[in-house]
Amino acid sequence: MAPLKSLERQYPIIDSNFQQFCASHGIFSVEDLLIHDLYVLVALAEQYPTSERLKQGITQALSIIDGQHQPWLNGMELLEDAQQNKHILSTGCERIDMLLHGGLREGHLTELVGPSSSYKTQVCLQAASNVAKMGEVVFLDTGNSFSPKRIAQFLISDPADKEGNHTILQKVLKNIVCYSVYDIFTLLDVSHQLKSNLTSQTGGQVRLLIVDSISSLITPVLGGSGSHGRALMISAGSFLKKLAHEHNLAVLVTNHMVSGEGGIHKPALGESWKTIPHVRLQLSCEHGTNVCNMCILRHPNMASGKAVKFMIS
Template sequence: MISLREMAPLKSLEREFAIIDSNFQQFCASHGLFSVGDFLIQDLCVLVALAEQHPTSERLKEGITQVLSIIDSQHQPWFNGMDLLEDAQQNKHILSTGCERIDMFLQGGLREGHVTELVGPSSSYKTQVCLQVASNVAKMGGVVFLDTGNSFSPKRIAQFLISDPAGKESDRKIIQKVLASIVCFSVFDIFTLLDVLHQLKSNLKYQTCGQVRLLIVDSISSLITPVLGGSGSHGHALMISAGSFLKRLAHEHNLAVLVTNHMVGGEGGVLKPALGESWKSIPHVRLQLSREHGSNLCSMCILTHPYMGSGKAVKFSIS
């Protein structure tokens, strides 16, 4: 259902949101955008590209971000405890990762309705875990893989599935089925991410993309880090908008969402997850990965989990 605010003319929001000023309204009007609702059918990548051609491009992009935040704020439903419990029991399942030790550690695997974050330094096998999970979930449902750094590898997916190096006919059929169940998008900036997520939401609503069980973003930090910093707040608003969108998709469409995040230097040179304290509240589950140098032996440690204590760890290997 479309709210009154989504139908509101942009001009009516100027008093409440200074960034939606006459200059921003004039820019929008020149491209056929007169209300908040008009943004729902707009190609965000094209709009941002048009904004970048203006002398006030940064302010225009900040205005676009503000309108997206208004749209997002209208779709955050309220639930009581019984509603959430019933929904969890009836609609939210646990998806096996395909790695027995990880499944045992996480009490079954990844939970639908949750955003799970894998955080770790470079070469800690974050992408390998994503590919392992994608190869396993795609046996029983659809997977959407948002690739931000050319990390998706059909060949690696096939390696996870092959039981006989000689290549049985049954293996080839399984590989074909699994790869056909994985839809991969190349996403190289935050605006494209938001655009793809809006498209995915529409497809899921009208069931035009099959039964998607898993959404992977590898990596979320590579999209968000470039827009953070500086004197403006639009980067932070974009980050929160993207994170909130992922959480709503997970809850409303019973998806397991898996994102990766890199690490940065903190106080005393100690590594910590990127994206700061505001992002910290987005994932339901945060798992830190590390890998022993020169081997495929990895360690997974719980940073945040709604049902398990932090600090617990497990070792596993990915062949």
């Protein structure tokens, strides 16, 4: 759900005064309201000269929550939606597509987790270059990882065909929209703007949304004993899943690994995050080579443990 600040333009009642009141009680997003006793919050608002307006703001925020509830759907409706509206997008890597029975599925949030230098970004760039041949890609770049030159390398199969290469490269790069995103609040703002554009159909047909990397945005807000960071993490993940489902996007995010018990590495962001992605894939690289291994950690349609080996050119 949205940070309160991003709602001010659409809902003037959620102004700076209301935001300051909420912030003084540890509330920074709509989701934060859900973990507070609203009766206590209303009572606190009564102590302010602008109590009536503050209570109107609380009511408005709660109506936003109600408006974001998903409608009830039966199994047949979900199956029909998956068959008719949720297509599979090739990653551009034959071996990965084979492992995933075709590639990335629209409506799913897929997480690619692996240690540093395991080619996570390269897989993202290859997927972006392939999907952008037929639709738009939004690439949220958190660490200056987006590389137009690398996109070109994935696309050029015949160096002698300069005119053909230029035409394809021009089309693909025009279809990739890249944003620099350096904190979770910007991620939420950009995600909500993307939703607004998709809802009003002011943009083209976005097929793939990439966040490289989601963990670099979330890890800084998870420190301390408070629940605010965790609430922001769940809010961001849930909203990305909502985007994927409602607008038939494939969402691909990357996550790093941290050292766990006994020095065994595990995906970052903890137990609360691991329930967010529909698909979790672990990526590793054979030392000193460009040979990669991808293993399914979680998939709604496939058994965990299936793996494939491939090379990144």
